[in-house]
Amino acid sequence: MTWSATARGAHQPDNTAFTQQRLPAWQPLLSASIALPLFFCAGLAFIGLGLGLFYSSNGIKELEYDYTGNPGTGNCSACALADQDRAPPLRCSCAWYFSLPELFPGPVYLYYELTNFYQNNRRYSVSRDDTQLSGLPSALRHPANECAPYQRRASGLPIAPCGAIANSLFNDSFSLWHQRQPGGPYVEVPLDRTGIAWWTDCHVKFRNPPLVNGSLALAFHGTAPPPNWPRPVYELSPDPNNTGFINQDFVVWMRTAALPTFRKLYARIRQGNYSTGLPRGSYLVNITYNYPVRAFGGHKLIVFSNISWMGGKNPFLGIAYLVVGSLCILMGFVMLVVYIRYQDQNDEDEEEE
């Protein structure tokens, strides 16, 4: 393309890399000498990563106990038998005894797990009113239609918090007791019930309505608790910073799970002697058995777990990396064999050209 500026016509297109489609580009030719090392490197890197993930996941300790109380599974069966009817829940206690032969390294988290519980059912998951939960006084008394049939009581009083999710709040409670010496007394292990919800949830999304005369109870005046609740929402906890809509148990429950088998954080164990973990010895978990799950074939579990840098116990990621890495190496070898086997032929072809 030879042209001078003076000879340029008025309509001559610009000669730039963009207009002439000459933008610099990298078009790698994936020859064996590039692809093979690439495969081996990627394979090795993946295997390394996979091993790391796998071992850190394996290092996580988990201890779980099914306390649904199906016949012959411990002392919760008695409570379970009484659980033929639905709500309102009965009051029943049972216990789980276990012993740790060695230290359960901390920080230890206490979860409860439900199975077959479809928090992700659409009808269920929309049955809430986020404006009400954000503490708007007008919404407090006018719950959204999505909450039906838990929108209003038969008496006409608006339900706060409304909806099926709130109504079905998990209401079993646990206390953990430690026996240091065999035959010794059980000492209660302090459970930290705060800091179990997302920060944004209990500081932004969930707010209590403004206090009336300094009282939360008055703020909720004119509303009724959900039918399954034995007490109103402002009495969920004696701690004024952890009651009402910002009660952390409540907030955790309201963040619905994506799958029918899910765990939710109940408490953290990080105080006093237990900040480094649960020392060896016998333990007792005292369970207040309220929550009916057998009607829909569900199970309730209690889980102790610690976590690592990559979160809870989940060997999947490590295994996935290991599998992909091994495949890479395998394919690399196959290609290497093919390359060596047919290399000579290739050279001949090139010479012919």
Add this chain to the structure above:
Amino acid sequence: MWRWVRQQLGFDPPHQSDTRTIYIANRFPQNGLYTPQKFIDNRIISSKYTVWNFVPKNLFEQFRRVANFYFLIIFLVQLMIDTPTSPITSGLPLFFVITVTAIKQGYEDWLRHNSDNEVNGAPVYVVRSGGLVKTRSKNIRVGDIVRIAKDEIFPADLVLLSSDRLDGSCHITTASLDGETNLKTHVAVPETAVLQTVASLDTLIAVIECQQPEADLYRFMGRMIITQQMEEIVRPLGPESLLLRGARLKNTKEIFGVAIYTGMETKMALNYKSKSQKRSAVEKSMNTFLIIYLIILISEAIISTILKYTWQAEEKWDEPWYNQKTEHQRNSSKILRFISDFLAFLVLYNFIIPISLYVTVEMQKFLGSFFIGWDLDLYHEESDQKAQVNTSDLNEELGQVEYVFTDKTGTLTENEMQFRECSINGIKYQEINGRLVSEGPTPDSPEGSLSYLNSLSHLNNLSHLTTSSFRTSPENETELIKEHDLFFKAVSLCHTVQISNVQTDGIGDGPWQSNFAPSQLEYYASSPDEKALVEAAARIGIVFIGNSEETMEIKILGKLERYKLLHILEFDSDRRRMSVIVQSPSGEKLLFAKGAESSILPKCIGGEIEKTRIHVDEFALKGLRTLCMAYKQLTSKEYEEIDRRLFEARTALQQREEKLADVFQFIEKDLMLLGATAVEDRLQDRVRETIEALRMAGIKVWVLTGDKHETAVSVSLSCGHFHRTMNILELINQKSDSECAEQLRQLARRIKEDHVIQHGLVVDGTSLSLALREHEKLFMEVCRNCSAVLCCRMAPLQKAKVIRLIKISPEKPITLAVGDGANDVSMIQEAHVGIGIMGKEGRQAARNSDYAIARFKFLSKLLFVHGHFYYIRIATLVQYFFYKNVCFITPQFLYQFYCLFSQQTLYDSVYLTLYNICFTSLPILIYSLLEQHIDPHVLQSKPTLYRDISKNRQLSIKTFLYWTILGFSHAFIFFFGSYFLIGKDMSLLGNGQPTSSTTLLYTTRN
């Protein structure tokens, strides 16, 4: 009322009668015994919308697209029933898509309006109420008398009333209509021819009755009834008095004509096919894919609905204690619930149909098409023209072409004949810089070597080209002319060239000025060869300045000689020669003959026959068009006999043609050979290479031309369309159906017998229409087996018909038409892709084309590089769109198995909305604008690569399945990968808090 509506909508043809009656100047009869006919105005409309119908019409057009209509339905469903996502999630993208498309189409229509306004607003002069009124072209009504000045284009179809000449004749050129460049003479009815002024026209009372508008350019029937002194004179009107819109007045100062067909009813407009929206093959496969996806979608929705109800048979799943229904939900009808569930699933999965596909494709096409205009390789420096994109919808179609139909004149050739060489009395001369130079020193001709030296001096001072060199050796030139006096006289007398007589006064008297004069003279000839020869003679020094009925005037070295023209023995394709008999100033009678060497040489008895024959063969090998010149001196006795026999033959009532042929045979014999000429119909640059490359790319090239058979074949040969080694089959001059069928069968047999060598087929217009009428299949079979086809003597609509025939043949090949004149417009519009060459014959073709380029050779880059890129880009774009939506929506479907088919969405609604219109459409848009999988130079130099993408290969069902399966498998990986990763909702972070909420966001591989 109803009929009026139907008429306005175009359902009923407004004309009922077979003829239209036109009162000239709209002077209706006083007695009122007439039914007024309504005629449309003279507006040419190429735009699609008006301001008021833009919104409804555009919306209607847009919702005719499968995807848009589908999303409209989904949107309405969402408005009506309780669905998992809010109406905004699908309403917003739909609104966005519709708006962007509407803006683009509105802009394009605005451009069309502008060009329409330019044409419709052109000033014209109309005779109204006794005076000449200047008005706009669109205001011409049927019956108006219009005045046209020299070199103006007729604004409507006019019947000639009078011209500035006494006999009422005028010359026009119809180059922009049918490609013929010669001047045509049209005459007015004698009664009106005398009305040469506005005032006298005002007294004319006449009525024209003629047929309703039809598309045939060469047919017109009507009559004019003139009322003069209380009596009516009836005169027949034929095509010779009809001046067509689009033709140009030449050589005549002004004419008056009455408009009979206006606006969209002119023959020119009728020859343009209505602009139907062209759809590319890619768009067609896109629609197929959409339908496949629609089926996938509906089956997924049905499966989900059925599974939902089997699952919900048990109460503990349908209504567990924690998730009770309202009374209303419990009591609603089962069938209604079933339907609304089905619709809800439809809405849930609806994003599997890529809504932004069309809009992204359109943006890609629109933005991508700029690269064509920007390309420097498609820029023609001499004419300062760059490639021009009129429709961006067809970019990728450039990569799919299987047939190229090209016009000849102005497309393959420069539309310029150039005299190159000649052989005079056995000596070969070459024209260099307007001078004849003998080729190689000939021992017996001293001037040969001298002019050879002259040519050297030319090379030395190129800047002062002809003037200086002429002054140094005027004698040589003069001697040359004197020596070969008869040859040059033959060249400048033996022809039927017309001359534009207005500028003749510009010719000076000096002998050398004539060398520069040709530019001032305008010759018009039916054969461009003749024109080139006469021009060449003028450059050498023998200038033809004009002819009237009886005489021909030439200036030999400035000396005027007047020859009396006695007879013209016209050219015909059987004799392949023509002759003139003239009487020289000195009174001798001479016959000059000119024709193909095969028809002249056998008739010669003297002259350098052998040497000339060798020279002619040499010329032909160079691809030049050759003609031989011969003469004969006639004694007065001979002439008398000739004159008598000619007269007899010409006036014979029976078998006139045979008799004439006999007489011609008798006259044209015992000739003295003068020499031969070689004319180059200058091909455009690199035409041969381009055609060769097209052929290598697997594209069949057809040449369609209105030109004569001989000319067409010779150009075809010289541009490499036909090879010398090719076996050329002919299907010409077929007069009857059966004859044509027989010929076709014979050709088919010949092809079968001889399948080793390549075949070329020559068809002419009349034979073609016969072949197409009854024997389409046979004809197509012959055509498919020929590697090159040449169609000559084609009318504009016939060109389009040929293309349509190929288009609808079983393989449904993609066709491309290239042309430069208005006569090519209908074929440009008929073909899948129409390319206009911005040539000499106006910009009619360029305006109506999809792409306009300056030269034929640019076609190779346009197809092999741009076409290839666009195709690959858009194919990947389309496949990716379907892929990404499968990836996106299949997890949603899988998730239903884990949420009791409760139509829970997996994604947040904002994500649903934005996924299609921005997250995933922008990256691929950039890719589809810039991707170059192969270097452009490689693509251009290896046309065979074009075959890789032929037949829409990248969008075949196989590749589509590959992408879809890829999409499904990736969707499975995404879903189950995340499923296992989330596991029991344990923390993925170091703070022990569960991560999941209802919304799991998956990102898709890009």
